[in-house]
Amino acid sequence: MNWVKKCRLPAIKAIQYEGYLCIKLEDLWIALYNSFNSTQIREIDIHVLDEIPNKSMRSWNPFSKQELINAIEKCNNLSVPGLDKLTWNHIKSIIRNKDYIFKLIDITNTCIDLGYWPSHFKTSTMIIIPKSNKSVYNSPKLYQPIVLLNTIGKLIEKIIGEHLQFHTTSNSFIHYSQLGGLKQRSAMNAGVILTHIICLGWVKNLIMSTLAFDIAQFFSSLNHQLFPLILDKASLDQKVTIFFKNYLVGKKLVIVGVILFLLYLTLILALVKDLHYHLFFLLFIFLLYFIP
Numbered sequence: 001m002n003w004v005k006k007c008r009l010p011a012i013k014a015i016q017y018e019g020y021l022c023i024k025l026e027d028l029w030i031a032l033y034n035s036f037n038s039t040q041i042r043e044i045d046i047h048v049l050d051e052i053p054n055k056s057m058r059s060w061n062p063f064s065k066q067e068l069i070n071a072i073e074k075c076n077n078l079s080v081p082g083l084d085k086l087t088w089n090h091i092k093s094i095i096r097n098k099d100y101i102f103k104l105i106d107i108t109n110t111c112i113d114l115g116y117w118p119s120h121f122k123t124s125t126m127i128i129i130p131k132s133n134k135s136v137y138n139s140p141k142l143y144q145p146i147v148l149l150n151t152i153g154k155l156i157e158k159i160i161g162e163h164l165q166f167h168t169t170s171n172s173f174i175h176y177s178q179l180g181g182l183k184q185r186s187a188m189n190a191g192v193i194l195t196h197i198i199c200l201g202w203v204k205n206l207i208m209s210t211l212a213f214d215i216a217q218f219f220s221s222l223n224h225q226l227f228p229l230i231l232d233k234a235s236l237d238q239k240v241t242i243f244f245k246n247y248l249v250g251k252k253l254v255i256v257g258v259i260l261f262l263l264y265l266t267l268i269l270a271l272v273k274d275l276h277y278h279l280f281f282l283l284f285i286f287l288l289y290f291i292p
Helices: 025-036 046-051 065-073 088-094 098-114 151-170 187-203 226-233 238-248 258-271 275-290
Strands: 124-130 143-149
Touching (some): 025 143, 046 226, 065 088, 065 151, 088 151, 143 151
């Protein structure tokens, strides 16, 4: 796994942050931390959530054996493990014993029932790697964090994410304009819809154009305070909201999967009522999944 080892960088000046050179390790840490957690200290206006209607309350069913098996079958055996040093090969060997499967399911259900995410699963290794094909590397924005989570915790997060997707799609909380990252939908659907709209414009002799943008460091800059409030709008079982509040405690760098990312986009799309802007976000999601 050569990519996790020390990388030889071109001879350049020291990283600069807010006009100062980071010549001490403490200065470098502050620069990287503030760059990757830029929204955590900002005040938020919770009234923006008023645009999202409340859904009807739904019960949260316990996790099943099949959900765990489905989640682990999708895992790549070549993924780099976290501090626990367990690979997916190890986990797949362990769950051949049915007793261990049910123990993992019991741990997952207990985390939700108690509203508690163990600190062991919150501990992770973060590796800062340079972005490729840059002429210089003198700014924190020219680097990106790679976070290695404990494997069992990552598996439990996958199971919870699948459960959460089922609830938020079945009650139509996930916005209809969100196609990428959801089951039975894909970024290909976004491309088909965009093509359809463009062709309709051509039929009407209109000049069609598209505009794409990139939200810099979107995943690493999600505001922790907002997420439980979004879950309340989805009207999930209260124990789920309590769990995610604890899930974020002690996490300085928030790690989210696709489904949590889409919940944040639901808020953005609810604030944008114009159809043309919804199509704009369709294009954004399309590019997100198809352009490296």
